[in-house]
Amino acid sequence: MPEVVLNSETDWTGWRAATRALVLAGVEPREVFWAVGGVPVALPDSRGSFAVSRSLVALAGQAIQAREPERFGLLYSLVWRAHAGEAVLDDPDDPDVRLARRLALAVRAEAHRMRTHLRFLPMGDRLLGWYAPAHYVLEANAQLLARRFPAEPFSVITPDSSAHWDGASLRFGAGLARVADDDTLCAWWEAHEPAILAESRVGTAVPEAEALDEAPRPLDEPAIGPVVFPIAVASALTAARREAERCERCTLCGPATQTVFGEGSADATVLFVGEQPGDQEDVIGRPFVGPAGQLLDQALEEAGIDRRGIYITYAVKHFKYEPRGRRRIHVSPSPEEIAACGIWLDAERACLRPKLLVVMGGSAARAVLGRPVAVTRERGQAMRLADGQMAFVTVHPSYLLRVPEGEAQAREYRAFVRDLIAVRDLVDRL
Ligand code: SF4
The missing domain is CATH 3.30.1300 (Pantoate--beta-alanine Ligase; Chain: A,domain 2)
Structure with missing residues (x-):
């Protein structure tokens, strides 16, 4: 079985060279073994060249950056089929095309997320x-x-x-x-x-993901540049984060991987509070990087809120879950756990002194307002807190993921974006 050893996880040049040589040598996808790092193996000596569509090259260029071990073989297989005369990208239901597109989409989203975070x-x-x-x-x-x-x-x-x-x-x-x-x-x-x-x-x-985006960006869109975090505020938050990493105020620290503290702009006037980290956040150690976070990013963008200008955190800093087979199923934190974790949210509020807290979902609302909150009844309302800060209640983005797909989900998403537009307008007036 031919083995291809790439220099790195993103060895685009190496993958292209190997793909060209192997396709020309007639090596079928199931015969190729792809590896990263190690001693390079000589490729078949093949002459000639061939071309595939620009769309396929663009798709492969993005999908190859996905953290998916099978991607090299998957993309090789698509090129192999295109070389054999198949219009592979014309069939949106083709499982390989769907997977490659899903990987490319995830890469584009993550590239954008990294630049904004x-x-x-x-x-x-x-x-x-x-x-x-x-x-x-x-x-x-x-x-x-x-x-x-x-x-x-x-x-x-x-x-x-x-x-x-x-x-x-x-x-x-x-x-x-x-x-x-x-x-x-x-x-x-x-x-x-x-x-x-x-x-x-x-x-x-x-x-670059951006250069290959299917929907071109408007020319006048401002460039995303380096966001410099002032050292003074960083130090205060850093001290709180360091303390929280050792926190054992409740039992949630036991099964969870790590504390997931808030992050964002030190100059934030708006602090977004969610319930607790999810499965991916628990592993990666950063807030709102999973599916709910991606939905929140999308809604923020649609509402015209710059993600770099806000700070985002959780009411409870450890992931509470129930093991079910190989999966970890989210469990809502109890009022006692929310209360125990309140000191870290208080610390973030004290450091940042935001004008407005956007509380997303019942647990976050309980943490900030200090009482049970019926989100559907109180959503969209701005209320003054004892320390002079304002609070605005809305749903948690993970709620939108639980609404059945289709019209109901689209309606709930639009309502969430409307809430965020109201937040944006409120901040302008504060
Ligand atoms: S959930 Fe909060 S209070 Fe409980 S251990 Fe973790 S950081 Fe401490």
Whole structure:
């Protein structure tokens, strides 16, 4: 069985070269074994060339950045079939095409999410940021940032690898698996910067998700640039986050993977509060990165709220769940658990002093208002809290995912966007 060893998880050049050689050599998809890292294996000596549609190349360029082990073979199979004369992309129900499109969509969403969530700290001669992307989108996003902000040296660290732009070249080096707080990141950078930069390598170009978006973006849309997080506020939040990581005020810390603290702009005037981390947030350690988070991002964008300007957190910082087979099923936190976790939300409020708290769902509303709240009855209302801050009640985005697909779900989503537009208008008046 022919083995292809790619240089990295995003070795687009290597995958293309191998695909071309193997297709020309007549090697069927089921015969190829794809691997990443290790000793390169010689490819079949094949001559000639062939072309496939630009749409298929674009689809493969994005889907190859998905964190899906089978993607190399899947995409090879699509090219193999296209070379054999099949109009593969013309059949929307083809399972391979559907999967490839789903992967590409997830990559595009994650690339956008990373650009909107990434925060930078000023660190010596550059900006320094850490992010844990759900897919392999670092290279593509680093290319985009370097192109848009050529005079702004930066380093972006992720668990997989890191990207370093010095104003002239973009290099890639070692990553950092977990970052407890900003101080840890800065200390790690100070200790490892010379070695990481010395060992970094120039990367090969990866298709940028944005450049290949099916719907072109308006030309006048503002560029997403580095968001610099002021050190003073960062330190206060960092101290609270560090404490929360060791919290054992209730039993939820036992089965959960980690504390998921809030994140966002230090200048936020609006603080969004959800119920608790979900399955993906528990693993990744960041708030609203799962399906509910993606829906929230989409609704925020439609409502004209800049995700970079808000802070987002949970009423309860550990994932409460019930194991069911290999799945972990969400369980709502009890009033006692919400009360126990309130000190961390209070700490975030004290650091940020937001003008408005958007409480999403019953648990968040209970945490902020201190009483049981019937969300359907009180949604859309702005109310003054004892400390002068305002609260606005709406549904939790995960509720929208539970509404049966179709008209009902679309109606609920539109109502949620209307609530967010009301939030936007309210903030303008505060
Ligand atoms: S859920 Fe909140 S109170 Fe309970 S252990 Fe976790 S951080 Fe502490």
